[in-house]
Amino acid sequence: MRKWIVWYVILLLILSCALPVEAIARKKKKVQVEKKELSKYDKLFQGKHVTSSAGEFVTLHRVNGKVYMEYPLKYMGREILLASTITTSTNGLVCTNGYKENKPMHLRVTADSSALFFHQVNALMNVDITKEKLLEVKQQNFEDPKWMRYDILTYSPDSSSVVIDMTNLFMDSEKALSPLPTKHRGLEIQATMNEELSSILEVKAFKDNASVKSQLVYRYSLLNQNSYKVIDNQPLTLVATRTLLLLPENKMKPRRSDLRLGTFLTSKREFTEKGEMLRYTYANRWDLQPRDIEAYRRGELVEPIKPIVFYLDTLFPASWMQPIRDGISRWNQAFEKIGFKNVVLVRDFPSDDPDFDPDNLKYSCIRYIPQATENAMGPSWVDPETGEILNASVFVYNNVIDMLRDWRFVQTAQVDESVRGKELPESVFNESLAYVIAHEIGHCLGLMHNMAASHAYPVDSLRSVSFTRTYGTTPSIMDYARFNYVAQTGDKGVRLTPPNLGVYDEFAIRWLYTPIYNASPEEEDRILEQWIDEKAGDPRYRFGRQQILSRYDPSAIEEDLGDDAVKSSEYGIQNLKYILSNLESWIKDDEDFTCRQKLYQQILVQYYRYIRNVIYNIGGIYLSDAKEESGIKRVAPVEKALQKASMRWIMTQLHDMAWLNERNLLKKITLSSLPSLDLTKAIGDVLANSYWKVALASMWSDDPYTLSDYFDDLYWGVWDSAITGRRLTREDQVLHQVFLKQMEENVRAIGGNPLWLFGNDQKIDMQKVYAPLEYDLCAYGLESGSENVFTRNFGFGYGWQPMVNTKMIHDTPVYYLEHLRRVRELLETKMDSFPSAEKDYYEMILYAVKQILGKQSRTK
Known part of the structure; x- marks a missing residue:
């Protein structure tokens, strides 16, 4: 009995110990079952x-x-x-x-x-x-x-x-x-x-x-x-x-644009309670607000809340860094005149900031581009709601150094001995690069090109020491005025560069960035409009939009100086003759002739610019955005006398281009045709296609330079050798071929289509007369294939003058037919008087003229 009790007690003890262990096990098992699952995020x-x-x-x-x-x-x-x-x-x-x-x-x-x-x-x-x-x-x-x-x-x-x-x-x-x-x-x-x-x-x-x-x-x-x-x-x-x-x-408070001031634009449409659909644009600009408004109103110089910071690429050649900084910072002069200081800042790419990223939209940068492009550009990006500029960068291509050397040589070597070499002196290069950078920063601040600026100054003022030291070569560095090619060899002390900033540039900054307080949007618009009204009629403040596809206005073109293209081009050509005659002796250490060939080509390009600038007078129409009350004509054809003088001057140049053929140099460089022949062909093509401009301009003029005047001047110029008995040149022959081809196309249009004025199969391609020639692309920096070359409304929002269909307003084939008859009569009358060496050529021309005239009654 006792043994049973003992075993019973032992069993109870064992069970009492086993139960907690089992309970613990069950508890552990329960915890595992209730473990929380991972979230979708985790x-x-x-x-x-x-x-x-x-x-x-x-x-x-x-x-x-x-x-x-x-x-x-x-x-x-x-x-x-x-x-x-x-x-x-x-x-x-x-x-x-x-x-x-x-x-x-x-x-x-x-x-x-x-x-x-x-x-x-x-x-x-x-x-x-x-x-x-x-x-x-x-x-x-x-x-x-x-x-x-x-x-x-x-x-x-x-x-x-x-x-x-x-x-x-x-x-x-x-x-x-x-x-x-x-x-x-x-x-x-x-x-x-x-x-x-x-x-x-x-x-x-x-x-x-x-x-x-x-x-x-x-x-x-x-x-x-x-x-x-x-x-x-x-x-x-x-x-x-x-x-x-x-x-x-x-958002930044937007500022409505004014067509009389050249700013980049953000387009807007607005419908009203009256059912109107309004069209207007905002001027693109940075959001500049004074840090201390009360101090600003007291007339003190005040820093902006958000300065405009440009970060400078440290990959630039070390010698370029300071002139780039100088070109950027010079715009602070304009901001100080409206009460701001330290607006435009420049800092090197930081090496100790891990967050800095030049490709992040937050940073505006000056970038070094190792490409063989002779250029720089300054695009910007905005808030499309207001036109607030949020990012702007300047891209400076490696070969800008060659571009500056070429410009300074062909435009100023006649008076500046320091630029007569393969490389520019450091001081001249720095001065020139700072100008290029300042121009691009102007774009980054919202300013468009103003191609009318340089036309404000009289040509002879550009030879004045006092005038040029005060005003430079142009009222705006946003023009393509470049350097002082008007200055002659004896004009010592004349300034050869544009100003640091022109009066137009400072005015544009004032208009864009001066805060206007306590005014409704309508009141602010009226205030800004009044500022421009006050400058109306002063040519220094005139804005001329850049022309790309359709070029009408000779006072708003690139690469020109002064208010008289004939006079300034005459000065420029005198300088080119002097420079070309010294090219071989000025350029040393050029064993492979690379530098001399490049500079020679630039002389030819510069010469073409001078001729082209004058050609724009023929059929030219001055176009201005102006209020009626200002008395300024919005459409004003170039005066008849100036068009005739321009035609005479061009014909004189065409008959005196052999000086361009520097044969000693041509024998040492790449094999090519004679430059005078190439240029005669290019200039002849431009003249031959100017009829449509003459027709349009004459329609709007009270004393027109008519198509009859134009063809008469062409006749006396193109056929001068036959008319005067002057010795026939190869340039004459090229010019004859250009115009024979043009006349053949026009006269054939009559014979092939009785309704040639309205026909769809007319041989002349009206689009081509508006498109820049290959020489234009080179001379005026219009990149071949660029969309801008064929953009009708260049300027994003302004809508520059589009093409005008002149088919309905000119009867060019009639004049070409009459021109051919005059040539036939001339050659038949004078054939016996031509030298024997030239008679075969003129007989060939006479045969060609008769063949073309014979087609007038044919059908295709």
């Missing part, structure tokens, strides 16, 4: 290689080759800009690092329960936001279209943001964001991206923006106009930086 990143960057705007994650973005709900409805910039490339000749090939996209973000949407903002349409009905009309008719959809993958842990996969946007899937150019020196670029070799490299997020860098791998081909592959299936790798920039909620 699952996106679990077990993956993640690089994250968080900013106040968005957070970015690079996850196994993908880009996830956390977009805050509080920014729904806000506007952003999305830009794409080339950062590096394996072919710097095709790609321009730092450049944005496409305009930044203007977007707005919305979301529903399952997706986030990017809308393209319809910033063109404006309404009065205080009018509820107008807002409703805009919402129904001009809503922002959806552009891209992204599924919401999850929410951030605090539910303040949605998470989306935006990888495709940064892998060149959208043409509007492609960093790759579509053109290269007139050739079409066709490219195919290799997605397997392309990748996401880096993500960064900041206060109001974020950037993603992608390596994009392509195969590309270059095609000419005939679709022939000049380069086929070549490799190209580039790194692109895409920036998302959050635009401010409190």
Whole structure:
């Protein structure tokens, strides 16, 4: 009995010990079952290689080759800009690092329960936001279209943001964001991206923006106009930086433009309660506000809240850095005159700031471009709602140094001994480079080219020491006035450069950036309008838009000086003759003749500019934007006497071009035809196609230079050798051929089409008479293949004078027919008087004339 009790007690003890152990086991098992599962957010990143960057705007994650973005709900409805910039490339000749090939996209973000949407903002349409009905009309008719959809993958842990996969946007899937150019020196670029070799490299997020860098791998081909592959299936790798920039909620107050002042523009349309559709533009400008308004109103110099900072590329040659800084900073002179100090600042690319990125849309930079382009440019990007400039950069190409050397040599070597060499002296180069940079910074501040500026100064004033030291060569450095080619060999002490800033430049800054307080938008418009009214009639403040395709106004062209093209060109040609006669002796250490050949070519180009500047007088029409009350004519043909004088001067030049054929030099350089022949052909083509301008100008003139006058002057000029018995030259023969071809085409149009005035099969291509010649592209810096060359409304918003169809207002073939009959009669009358060495040629011309006249009654 006792044993049983003992065993019972032992069993109870064992059970009492076993029960807690089992309970503990059950408890542990229960804990494992109730373990919390990973959230959708955590699952996106679990077990993956993640690089994250968080900013106040968005957070970015690079996850196994993908880009996830956390977009805050509080920014729904806000506007952003999305830009794409080339950062590096394996072919710097095709790609321009730092450049944005496409305009930044203007977007707005919305979301529903399952997706986030990017809308393209319809910033063109404006309404009065205080009018509820107008807002409703805009919402129904001009809503922002959806552009891209992204599924919401999850929410951030605090539910303040949605998470989306935006990888495709940064892998060149959208043409509007492609960093790759579509053109290269007139050739079409066709490219195919290799997605397997392309990748996401880096993500960064900041206060109001974020950037993603992608390596994009392509195969590309270059095609000419005939679709022939000049380069086929070549490799190209580039790194692109895409920036998302959050635009401010409190927008800059826009300033409406005035057509009489040359600013870049943001176009607007507005419908009113009256049913009107208004068209106007905002002037593009930076948002400059004084840091201390009261001090500013007291007339003290005040710093702006947000200065304009340009970051200077440290890859520039060291000797270029200071003149670039000088060119940038000189605009502070204009801002100080309106009460601001330290507005435009320049800083070197920082080496100790990991957040700095010159390809981020937040930074405006001066970039060094190692390409053999002789140029610089200064594009800018704006908030499309207001025209506020947010980013502006200057691109300075490597061969700008050659461009400056060429300019200074062919325009000033007659009076400046220091530029008579292969390289410019440091002081001259610095002075010239600073001018180029200042011109481009003017663009970055919102100023367009003003091609009428240099026409304000009398030609002979440019030979005056006192005048040029005070005013330089032009009232605006935004003109293409260049250097003082009017100054003659004895004009010592004359200033040879444009001013640091012209009076027009300072006035434009005043108009753009002077704050106007306590005024409604309508009152501000009237104040600004009055400022320009006060300058009306003063040629120094006249704005002349750049002409590209259709060139009518001879007072608003590039590469000219002074108010009289004949006189200034005469001075320029005298200088060219002096320079050319000394070219061989001035240029030393040029064993392969490379430098002398280049300078010789520039002399020929400069000569062509002088001739072309005078040709623009023939059929020229001065065009001005002016109020009726100003008394300034908006359309004013060039005076008849000036057109006739211009024609006589050009014909004199055509008969005296043999001096251009520097035979000793020509024997040492690349084999070519005689320059005088090439130029005779080019100038002859321009003259032969000037009939349409003469017809148009004569229609608007009270005392017109008529087509009859034009053809009469051509007759006496082109056939001068036969009329006067002067010795026939090869240049004469080229000129004869140009006009015979032109007459043949016109006269054939009569014989082939009885209704030639209205016929669709007329042989003359009216488009071609407007298109610049190859010589124009070279002489005036119009890049071949550039879209700007064939843009009818150049200037984005101003709408420069478009082409006018002159078929309805001229009867050119009639005059060509009469011209041919005069030539036939001339040659038949004088054939026996021609020297025997020339008689065969004139008999050939007579035969050709008779053949052309014989076609007038034929049908095709």
